[in-house]
Amino acid sequence: MEFDKEKYKVWKLPHPMLLHWIINPGLAFNELILGQRIPKVTLIDKTSDAPLMERQYVPCPECNALNDGRLWSKSNTFGHWFGYVxxxxxxxxxxxxxxxxxxLLVLTFPIWIWLKIFGERKWIEKEKSRFAEVVSSELPEAKKTNWLKMGITYGVLMFCIMVLPKSFQNQLTPSAIAxxxxxxxxxxLVFGLAMKLFLGSRK
Incomplete structure (x- = not known):
């Protein structure tokens, strides 16, 4: 698929952001449990002065449509275990x-393969209905995004994943948990600030 390189900057491997997604082991939780995925190719509109999150486009290799990247945000961020539709x-x-x-997928192949065989078709139909709701709703804007809430949510989630299992096994003292x-x-909070500076940037 060809892109207008005068208008779009192409994000694909080995872009640092995409490499981070591949290498960071903590993001396996996002993929396998939450169903959060990242497209192999993202286009950034270089001609727009809008914040970064508002000028990202996900190209479809089948119909060449340039889909607004915000379609896979907010309530539609998770649940894409089989990829994007x-x-x-x-x-x-x-x-x-x-x-x-x-x-992990290789090690658990006998378990999840049945979910793929019997559940993928139903999942695709659900994706279609989800998009009907997303397209009819207002897409998020950078200036209306609560970056503080995003950061706190991320911190709480990582605390639950990394610390609570150890605390339940009595491997941590109360002071260590605190x-x-x-x-x-x-x-x-640092994550939320970084996202504000990065996704809210205009260049």
Missing amino acids: CPECHGRISCLWNITSLI IQAAIWLGGG
Whole structure:
């Protein structure tokens, strides 16, 4: 698929953001449990002065449609275990896989293969109905995005994943749990700030 290189900047491997998605083992949770995926190719409109999150487009290799990247945000961020489905032609849009996710998928192949065989078709139909709701609703804007809430949510989620299992096994003292809570809260706030500076940037 050819793109207008004068208008669009192409994000694909080995772009640092995409490499981070592949290498970071923590993101396997996002992929396998939450169903959050990242397309292999994203186009950034270089001619627009809008914030970054408002000028990202996901091309469909089957119908060549340029889909607004915000279609896969907010309530439609998760649940895409089998990848992206184009809202125009309902074709499949290739997504990246985290290395840790692939290792876990190989090890658990006898379990999830049945979900794919018997559930993928129903999932595609559900994706179509989800897009009907997303397209009819207002797409998010950078200036209306609550970055603080995003950061705190991320921090709480990572705390639950990384700390709570150890605390339930009595591997951490109360003071250690409190320290970890402060660390992940701070990390979440830094994450929210980074997302604001990055996705809210105009260049």
